[in-house]
Amino acid sequence: MNIDKTKPVMVTGANGYVASWLVKRLLDEGFAVHAAVRSPENDKKVGHLKEAAQNASGSLKFFKADLLTEGAYKEAMQDCSVVFHTASPFITDVKDPQKELIEPAVNGTVNILNTACEVASVKRIIVTSSCAAIYTDAIDSVNAPGGQLTEEVWNTTASIDYQPYSYSKTLAEKKAWEIAESQDQWDLICINPCLVLGPALNPRNATSETINILKMLGGGDMKMGAPKLGMGIVDVRDVATAHYLAAFTPNAKGRYITAAKETDFLEMGLVLADKYGDKYPLPKKALPKWLLMIVGPFANKLFTRKFIKNNVNVPWKADNSKIKNDLGIEFRSMKETMEDSFQSLIDADIL
Numbered sequence: 001m002n003i004d005k006t007k008p009v010m011v012t013g014a015n016g017y018v019a020s021w022l023v024k025r026l027l028d029e030g031f032a033v034h035a036a037v038r039s040p041e042n043d044k045k046v047g048h049l050k051e052a053a054q055n056a057s058g059s060l061k062f063f064k065a066d067l068l069t070e071g072a073y074k075e076a077m078q079d080c081s082v083v084f085h086t087a088s089p090f091i092t093d094v095k096d097p098q099k100e101l102i103e104p105a106v107n108g109t110v111n112i113l114n115t116a117c118e119v120a121s122v123k124r125i126i127v128t129s130s131c132a133a134i135y136t137d138a139i140d141s142v143n144a145p146g147g148q149l150t151e152e153v154w155n156t157t158a159s160i161d162y163q164p165y166s167y168s169k170t171l172a173e174k175k176a177w178e179i180a181e182s183q184d185q186w187d188l189i190c191i192n193p194c195l196v197l198g199p200a201l202n203p204r205n206a207t208s209e210t211i212n213i214l215k216m217l218g219g220g221d222m223k224m225g226a227p228k229l230g231m232g233i234v235d236v237r238d239v240a241t242a243h244y245l246a247a248f249t250p251n252a253k254g255r256y257i258t259a260a261k262e263t264d265f266l267e268m269g270l271v272l273a274d275k276y277g278d279k280y281p282l283p284k285k286a287l288p289k290w291l292l293m294i295v296g297p298f299a300n301k302l303f304t305r306k307f308i309k310n311n312v313n314v315p316w317k318a319d320n321s322k323i324k325n326d327l328g329i330e331f332r333s334m335k336e337t338m339e340d341s342f343q344s345l346i347d348a349d350i351l
């Protein structure tokens with residue numbers, strides 16, 4: 001489908017870590033961006049977007065909306081050709097996963113996609129899903145057909161009690177496809193990033209779990225060694241590009257694994273060692289799995305024995321050829337991503 005590029009576009013959760021780079025890209029390309037956020041009045045949350053708009057050819061308008069209020073996004077959606085739905089809680093320290101993760105992720109997706117059915121200008125919806133809707137633990141990639149994750153694979157191992165964030169993303173994406181198939185006004189494309197790293201546009205006020213992971217790496221939490229936890233990483237600027245290309249490439253279709261590199265925490269630390277190893281307590285060796293099995297559950301409640309068994313020293317493998325072939329994306333190197341991430345936290349006095 002060809003998308004009318006002269007119409008405005010809407011971004012939900014526009015102030016988020018991932019969405020901020022997307023909004024910047026859209027503004028730089030000259031779009032009128034309808035930014036739906038929870039706190040448009042809070043400059044700590046949206047000041048960096050206003051700044052991005054000042055230096056761009058596009059225009060920016062804020063709308064106040066919450067995922068859990070039915071119809072809340074209708075005003076922001078008026079006249080838009082594309083809806084980018086990025087808003088969803090990305091937090092791991094939760095007390096009530098149903099209320100804190102699943103309800104906003106699933107009900108929010110239903111709310112936005114149902115509203116789109118009432119706004120005739122909407123022709124394409126890009127949902128920020130996640131590789132978490134494809135797998136829970138690295139062992140799932142080993143067990144996948146052909147020993148790697150593809151867009152055909154769905155997460156069947158997360159639950160409300162085990163990795164509820166992954167469960168929330170799986171349920172939300174399934175709901176999105178169900179609604180997409182019930183209508184023919186707009187088409188749906190899902191972007192499924194693995195762990196997103198890279199500089200934040202508002203590092204001091206960013207809430208994404210990504211920032212906590214970078215702080216753990218540089219702040220000394222892993223100075224005795226890092227768990228070799230199999231995972232994929234991708235640069236936040238490339239994730240923004242993936243959303244942009246998915247919206248405006250006529251033949252874009254289905255889900256897109258958005259992953260640049262198969263890696264682990266130790267390699268992430270080692271890649272920073274050249275430039276930052278003298279000044280920062282980066283990990284230099286691997287923590288043995290047997291040791292993690294003993295101390296992990298006491299050190300961090302996410303490090304259960306099941307999690308360690310299924311992830312530590314287990315390689316993570318995913319096929320990223322679909323996004324490269326269909327959208328022509330070229331991913332940044334891990335070194336560039338890691339160094340730019342780290343430098344942005346140093347420049348913001350966070351490390």
Ligand code: NAP
Pocket residue numbers: 012013014015016017018019037038039045065066067068086087088089090104128129130131169192193194195196197206207208209210
């Ligand atoms: P983030 O910076 O925390 O962004 C999350 C956004 O969702 C924020 O704008 C937040 O608004 C909004 N939000 C949360 N609950 C809401 C609610 N009830 N109503 C309205 N808005 C709500 O995290 P992120 O890393 O950029 O994540 C953005 C998307 O990417 C999410 O869908 C996440 O699942 C997905 N993703 C992230 C990664 C990663 O590694 N970072 C990987 C794969 C997929 P407030 O600022 O007001 O809280």
